[in-house]
Amino acid sequence: MTKRWLLLHGAALAALASALPVRAAAQSTIEWRIDRQELGTALIAFSRQSGRQVLFAPELVRGKTARPLRGRMEPTRALAALLRGSGLHYREANGGTLLIEPARATQSPADPAPAPGGAQTPAPNPTETPAADAAAEPPVQEDIVVVGTAGGGTRRQNAAFAVTSIDSTTAQRLGAQSTAEVLRVVPGVSTESSGGKNGANIFVRGYPSGGDAEYVTLQYEGVPFFPPPTLSFLENTQLIRTDETLGRVEAVRGGTGALFSNGQPGLTVNFVQREGSQKREGLVKLQGTDFGEFRADAVASGPIDSNTTFLVGGFYNVANGIRDPRFEAERGGQISGNIRHDFSRGSVLVFGRYLDDRGQWLLPIPVIQNGDRISAYPGFSAGTGTLLGPDNRFGTRNDGSRIDLGNGRGAQIGNVGFNAEYRLADGLQFRDRFSYLVGRADTFGLVPGGTAPQSAAAFAAGLGGTIRSLNFVTGGAAADPNTQIVQAGQWSVTKRIESYVNDAALEWKYGRNKLTGGIFYTSYSSRDRWNLGNSLLLTAEPNARRLNLVLNDGRVVTRDGYTGGSFFNVNANYSGEDIAGYLVDEWQITDKLRIDAGVRYQNHSVDGRLENNGSTGAAGLDGNPLTLYDNNDAVLNGTFRTIRYRGDAWSWTAGVNYDFTRQVGAFFRYSRGNSFPFFDNLRDGITVAPRVDSYEGGVKVSAGKVSAYVTAFHNDFNGLATTVITNGAPIASIGGASATGVEFEGAVRPVRGLSVTGSATYLDATYRNFFTDGGRTNLSGNTVQRQPRWQWRVTPSYDYDFGNRTKAGAFLTVGYIGRRFSDVQNQQVLPSYYKVDAGITIDVGPVQFAVLGDNLTDTIGLTEGNPRVIGAQGGGAIFARPIVGRSVRFAGTVRF
16 A cells, blocks of 8 residues: 555635634633734634634635734633724624624624733624614524535525435434435435444435445545445445534535545545634533433533643444344444644644444345335334344354354544644645544345245245254254244454555635645555355244254255355455646636636556455265255356556536625536546456536525525536446446436525525436446436435424523424436435434533434335345335334533
8 A cells, every 4th residue: 555645636615704603601711822923824723722603704804914812811702803993893603603894884893802911891882783683683594514625614595506404403402313314415415324323325316326425525624534435235325324523515516526525526525623712611411212222422522721622532332233133232342532733823633533333234124015005024113123133143154154143244443633724825725635544344234035935835845845843943943844034144244454555735815816726646455355144044034043954855945044145255365556636726807706617637556466256066065966055156266367447537617606695696517527436446347437527506594584496407427337236146226317306405594593405306307318238228318216206394493492401492394205216227216204303402501402303203214125126026024124223312411
């Protein structure tokens, strides 16, 4: 693995108090050390030292200089001193956020600035916090985002691309059991977390994909932690968890994502951690569920010195899981932290985290389908049932290897990195972001085969025989030939992964123009060991039991329940390297009109060494053709082959943003983006490099009581490939697609305390020149799999402040997922469904109590059919994967 990570990049960040949703509960004096500098940079320093979130538009502070601030004083008085003579003042919004606005003509002169090194405490200016105005009208929600930008961030209202910002409160109200569930509120994105807290499927704007998260890049503190967006049995939400250290999540669809970071044309998601402030504070949070989960979170933060702060926190959880396998299937946690140091010409943020967490990999179960009506299979709860159980957890496979399905799916990784900023001269800024990740990401699961539940007698007839004996493996008791049975395999996939990423950029501001050039470099590897197959004959019931079967003609079908060994093995070492350069120019032509354009060149290299598969032959490992359980097993044969790929591509984008008023604007953007084949595609001989042309335009409204973002988009895809493992081998589908849609995201705040937020997506996505089955079947015109035409969610909420640090809140969320297809053939129908969640919170001083209910109506909503079957599954009993059933989560939090 090469270590040329000294090549750099850096894309946009910083233009505002990027980060700390940490709220100061009361005013306390702080020792300030802020040098004379650009006002925007000074406000960022104020936010970091105070722990207060400050929101401002870049054009408001452009060309303004803040005087030096030294001495001890309260934060609001210090802010007033910073703004002196700028023509600006601040307004405190709900939650303690400080909004920077133009001063009114009637505003009194600002407080005098303290003398350097002094300890002056300026007298408060009542016009700085117009409480009467704030009470009359809810504050404008002016989210500042940094992902997808070329430098210090931008006000969301000014962004010429589609972006969603999710704060920590919203993330908590989602009651997310997996990291992917946080993205449910992002329009244009379909998430399926029915596979458990790991192994989610994420789809973006009609991009064709067979699963995982093929066109999704995850970042931590603005830098990707594992650059391949997805590998088979590894999507990147598996490598990170959300907890109380999370500050916010930013998600950019399309647009500028094709230029920055690793050049993702689909969805780029940035997880921003909270940071410490000059006030010591912390929290402890305990959670439990009605299905027996226990989780503990803790966070502590504060100053190290007047220029340095820290934050450390994490969680630990343990549970059997909502789909109870009758053993502890979920256990683990994460610890993370950061240290920030500010100095006169810049700052350094050093961060790190360690994740060791696993959970059951939830897979299709038996259900009953009658057209668009789905019901539970007899004796099997659609919301809480699982085939996994104590009797099939352990096994010794035909090749002698042992397996424990209790290892589930998860990750054990360490991740460290830093963000550095340095002002070389007035208007000239250098930024660098670095990340290193190493560890393992393993998957163990009980994967159903292609045949729906049937009687044991029917199964024997399918083998051309009748039953001589049918017995339970454990205990040896005889079973009824009419017992309903299924086959499911003990699959194992282990990965040892490592990655270096470095992003560096040089930004030059002159007048109304900002030019940014950067270099992105990454080196990554994966050592894969797969053993797929190992089918067991099981009872079709929750916590299924193993069966042994012998036919009347003397053929022995099973050994300890195994009906077969491996059908596909992988022993491979892969390594990859990407280097890219980009140049972006942003020009504020007038106060209302801004344009930007940029170009990126990327070179992609992959090498690998793989062991080939052979076969045991018709007689099997024991040389006896009458023992069916080991005939024609796949085995690694000791011969090897190599893969080598070299490719490059240009990406570019151009956008224009026009603000009719400060509250109403519009944008239009064109982008050409590229992706490249990664390890698994190249192993299967797929070398196509996807190319995406995107057109998008939108209208943005951000007023006191209403905010709305409407984006229309059209995407053309070429050279795209999807792969599913079916009938013992990867089956590839290659071609293109076209997608047109409209995304909506907004909020209405009619009166204080009451808000209604929502998002919706309309999508018309179809395959074009798309072939499967080795090019024999043309699927052009079919709907892109797993993505509905309509999906929406709406959340009314009400918060009431009783005074004396006591308040309460309640919310209700109704979500809708439209009808769609599980397969590229459009023969496995996934019916539409509604999902209802709700919650209440009560705050009494530093203590909060919360109750969150998920899927309160216990809806059976399918997220996939049976990917082991090509084409229709028919009606009646089928295999499919539903969302989890109704659950309730209880939480208690103490802040100090």
